[in-house]
Amino acid sequence: MSEKSAHAPPPLGPRHWPTWFGIAAMAGLARLPWGLQRLLGRMFGVVLRVALRERRAIARRNLALCFPELDAAARAGLLREHFAAIGIGVFEFARAWWGSIAPLRRGLVVEGLEHMQAARADGRGVIVVSGHFTTLEVCGRLMCDYVPLAGMYRPHGEPAMEWAVRRGRARYAAAMFPKQDVRAAVRHLKRGGLLWYAPDQDPSRGDSVYVPFFGQPAHSLTSTHQLARLSGAAVVLYQHERRADGGYTLRLWPAFDAFPSGSASVDTAQVMAGIETMARAAPAQYLWIHRRFKRRPDGTSPYA
Secondary structure (H helix, E strand, O other), X not given: OOHHHHOOOOOOOHHHHHHHHHHHHHHHHOOOOHHHHHHHHHHHHHHHHHHOHHHHHHHHHHHHHHOOOOOHHHHHHHHHHHHHHHHXXXXXXXXXXXXXXXXXXXXXXXXXXXXXXXXXXXXXXXXXXXXXXXXXXHHHHXXXXXXXXXXXXXXXXXXXXXXXXXXXXXXXXXXXXXXXXXXHHHHHHHOOOEEEEOOOXXXXXXXXXXXXXXXXXXXXXXXXXXXXXXXXXXXXXXXXXXXXXOOEEEEXXXXXXXXXXXXXXXXXXXXXXXXXHHHHHOHHHEOOOOOOOOOOOOOOXXXX
């Protein structure tokens, strides 16, 4: 983020008070014992699954599209676990922004740091690609203990929430770049910085192509190809998951070979294949409530 935005005063007008009340509540919940947060998170996941009927239907449809080999009972179980992961993820987000992650460092497994060292050996920047998982924020903060990650992000529409989240991320991220500020992100990479982001959602704008994702044609940004082409940065996949024992595993993959190639479609397909592999490793934790396939080449929608 720019120095100006990092030190901008918080918006305090009356129209922001409901948001500040919610932020205060989340900051308070972020300080509960971690074991209690996990329990409350699973309970909250049940509430979300019942209350968010439209999102539940989207997730159910995504699971049917992406896991046709599973029977209805198995997909229903995966749907329940997905909402439990979302509920826990709400507390993880709050803890990452406003709480202590010391309890989460216990049992942490970090693999593949040597791949990051190899990618940076000649002073190159590194694009660190992940997907939209429920563990995204807390595992980003955990990885910042080991490497200085900056991030690209979508600014929040509510100014008070944007201020609070930006301040929270400033506790651990090396920098934060709004997704529109491509020039600043490229400069950061050219200086040898690390840029973490998730390019796996259906974009509303920007250069994009259709590539396979779980056997479906997925409308996908070519931004990883474009950023690598403009900056000369290497590309490393970052896998993260919440284990059944309550601990976390962070895993960096070897840098892609010969990336970028001459084809944005080929490179984007490679990125999405990597994200699919990570999602298959922790399927309940991938964000299935997003309309990933809302745009199709023939103009139809599987969510109609």
